[in-house]
Amino acid sequence: MDLLTVSVTARESAGEPYTLVEIAGEADVTNTDELRRLLDEEVSQQPHTLVIDLSGLRFMDSSALHALLRVNRSLDRQGGVLALVSPQAAVAKILRLTTADRLIPVFDSVAEAAAG
C-alpha cells in the first residue's frame, strides 16, 4: 500500500478554472520531498486557485505542513490562492496548533473552497 497518494484534476467552478489536489494516506518526513515536488509542479502552472482536499489524509507532520506553507507562499507571490478542505482530526490539530489554519483558509467542502 502506498503511504501517500496525490491526485490532481483541473476543474471549473462558476466558469472559473481551479486545480484540485487530493492528498491521501500519511504525509511525513519520509515522503515530503515527493509531496513538495508534486505540489511545486502544480504551483508552476500558475493556477489562480489551488484547492487541496485533505479528507483522505490520515496524518501530517510538520515537514508536510512546511510543504503546504511553501505552496501558500509561492501562490501568494504569484497572485494565486490556496485553500484546504476537510482535514481529519490529526491534520486539523497540527494546522490549529501552528496557526497555519489562520494563514490558509480551511473549508468543509471542495465546492466552498473553489467558490472562495
Place this chain on the structure above:
Amino acid sequence: MNAGCYVRRVRHTVTQRPPVSRAGVLCLLMAREGKTAQGALTRQPVPRPDGDRPLPSSDEPVSYTYTTDLPTIRAVVHRYAIQAGLTEARAIDLTLAVSEVAANTVKHAKSPGSLKIWYDAKEIVCQIHDEGIITDPLAGRRQPSLDASGGHGLWIVNQVCDQVEILSDETGTTIRLHMTLPPA
C-alpha cells in the same frame, strides 16, 4: 555555568533554576502545572530521563527499533495510547508528538532510533532514543514563525504533551513524553 537544567512552566515562565546535577549533560526539563486531589495548582515533580522518577508500572516496556518506518511507530503509539486509556484526541496528540521526535531521527541521526512505551493507571510515557544530538538548550521552547523552514517539530511536542524531558549529550538524545491518563 556549565550545561544547565531549566525548570519551566508550560506557559513559558522560568520558575526555578536548580543546581546542575550532572556535568556535561544538557538537560531540559519542563513541568506542566497539574492539579492535586485538593484542586490546588502545584508544579509536578520534575523527573529526569536518567531515572530519578520511576516509570509507570513494573512491567517491561514495549520496545521498538525504527529507521524510517514512521507509520508503524504511529500505529503502535496510537494503539497503546488508547489501550492505556487516553481519549482519542489525546492519543492523536501523543502520536503526533512521537512522530515528530522520530522524524528528527530520520532527518538527523545516522543510525536507527528506539521507542519504548510504559503505562500504568496514571500515565503513559513514550521514550525515544537516537544518536542525534540537540545542542540548542531552548529547542522546542520558542514558537517558530510559519515562514521558518523548520523547528516546528519539537515545539509541537511541547504543546501537546503534559511533560517533556530531553536529555542530550555526546552519546545521543533521549526524549521522554508523558501524558497523564484521565481517572478511570
